[in-house]
Amino acid sequence: MAYMLRKSKSVNKALDGAVPLCEPVLKIREAMRYTLLSNGKRVRPMLCLAACELVGGHESTAMSFACAFEMIHASSIILDDLPCMDDDSLRRGKPTNHKVFGEDSAVLASVALIGLAVKQTSSSTDVPPERVLRAVQVMMRAVGTEGLVAGQAEDLAGEGMSFGFIHIHKTASLLEAAAVVGAIMGGGSDEEIERLGKYARCIGLMFQVVDDVLDVTKSSEELGKTAGKDVMAGKLTYPKVMGVEKSREYAERLNREAREHLRGFDSDKAAPLLFLADYIVNRQN
Numbered sequence: 001m002a003y004m005l006r007k008s009k010s011v012n013k014a015l016d017g018a019v020p021l022c023e024p025v026l027k028i029r030e031a032m033r034y035t036l037l038s039n040g041k042r043v044r045p046m047l048c049l050a051a052c053e054l055v056g057g058h059e060s061t062a063m064s065f066a067c068a069f070e071m072i073h074a075s076s077i078i079l080d081d082l083p084c085m086d087d088d089s090l091r092r093g094k095p096t097n098h099k100v101f102g103e104d105s106a107v108l109a110s111v112a113l114i115g116l117a118v119k120q121t122s123s124s125t126d127v128p129p130e131r132v133l134r135a136v137q138v139m140m141r142a143v144g145t146e147g148l149v150a151g152q153a154e155d156l157a158g159e160g161m162s163f164g165f166i167h168i169h170k171t172a173s174l175l176e177a178a179a180v181v182g183a184i185m186g187g188g189s190d191e192e193i194e195r196l197g198k199y200a201r202c203i204g205l206m207f208q209v210v211d212d213v214l215d216v217t218k219s220s221e222e223l224g225k226t227a228g229k230d231v232m233a234g235k236l237t238y239p240k241v242m243g244v245e246k247s248r249e250y251a252e253r254l255n256r257e258a259r260e261h262l263r264g265f266d267s268d269k270a271a272p273l274l275f276l277a278d279y280i281v282n283r284q285n
Contacts, residue, residue, distance in 0.1 A: 003272045004046060004279070010059065011045040012037070014067050018120060031101040031109035032116075036074040038092045039224075041283075043207070043276070044069040047175060048182035050272040051196045054265055057186025064124045065135060065185060068117035069178045072143055075113035076152075076174075078106050085156065086229065093224035114143070127185060135181040142177035155235070163236035171211075172204025195261050202258035203277050209251040210283060212237040213244055223285050255281045 019032050045066035052062035081088040081096040082103060089099050098106035121139070124132045141147060151170025179200035183193040212230070216239050220227045230237050238247040258277045262270045 001275070003050075003275070004042075007046055007049050007059070007272075008042045010063070011042050011049075011066055011070065014063055015070060018067060018071075018116065025108075027101065027105055028108050028112055031078075031097055031105045032074075032113055034100060035078050035091075035097050035109070036071060036113065038094065040070070040073070040092065042070060043280070044073055044175060044178040046272070046276055047178040047200055047203075048185075050276065051179040051182030051188075051200075052186035054196070054269045054273065055183050055186040055188030055192050057182075057188075061124075061127060062182045062185040064120050064122075065139065065181050066178075068120040068139065069174065069181070071113045071117035071120065072139070072148075073174065075110040075117070076148055078110040078113075080152070082106065085152070086233075088226050088229060090220060090225050124185065127187075131184055131187070135184045138177050138180050138184065142173040147173035147177070158235065163238075163241065166236075167205060167208040168201070171208040172201050175204035175207065176200040192265075195265075199258045199261035199273065199277075202254045202261065203280055206251050206254040206258065206277070207280050209238045209247055209254065210281060212239055213247050213251070214283075214285065215239075217244065218285065251281050 015036055016033075019029055019036060021029055021033065048062050048066040048069055049059055053059065077091060078097045080086050081091055082098055089096055091097075097109065101109070118136070118140070121132065121136050124135075143149065147169055151166050151168070151173065155166045155170055176197050177200075179196045180193055183196045188196070214223060215227055215230055215237065218227055231240070238250065242250065255277050259274060262273060
């Protein structure tokens with residue numbers, strides 16, 4: 001927990017400095033900061049930094065990418081909450097971005113965050129440029145039609161692809177990319193990068209399973225977002241397909257599989273990732 005708090009503090013400081021409140025487009029900057037600096041879990045930056053350090057890198061080596069992943073995540077949830085998407089009015093215990101700033105400013109803030117994320121990676125000057133380029137390619141692949149966008153599109157369509165496809169792309173892809181990019185920036189071997197990617201895919205799916213369970217077992221006040229939204233929308237969720245208890249069992253199995261992928265790494269350096277897996281499977285909001 002101390003590691004997570006320490007890294008979260010470093011990430012928040014870097015994010016705060018990345019979007020100063022100034023002209024021009026002050027309102028858009030305010031909208032960007034509203035979601036970016038809200039009380040998020042910072043799971044994606046944690047994955048990126050911990051993976052980097054696990055393979056021998058330093059926090060500073062991956063910090064620009066850690067922030068970039070949080071910017072992309074913030075961008076995605078702004079869009080996710082729009083009336084034309086999941087149509088939600090509550091996120092992290094506060095009104096959603098478009099409820100505060102309007103749909104037009106919310107969309108522009110989301111686009112600006114993606115642009116800023118890419119710009120952020122250009123500050124990675126202390127590693128070989130080919131490593132940075134590889135990391136950018138992995139990150140952006142996880143955003144587009146091979147990742148997050150594909151998952152959201154299928155989620156909205158509600159037909160064709162399995163709900164497994166949706167969750168792998170909409171949720172797990174960005175988490176997997178964060179760990180892979182951290183390992184790339186830290187100078188990890190291809191084998192280490194692959195193993196960390198498999199670990200992160202497990203916890204990405206586990207995150208969604210737990211999210212689905214919490215959605216039907218917790219209140220909106222406890223979650224900080226509208227509870228039961230997916231059920232009301234008739235979406236396929238893990239509890240709907242396998243039931244709450246079987247879903248919990250599946251989350252535990254994914255946790256065991258994730259931990260297995262970390263076998264052979266230095267136990268002290270792997271400890272933050274092991275803790276992160278336990279944190280995700282046991283979270284209550």
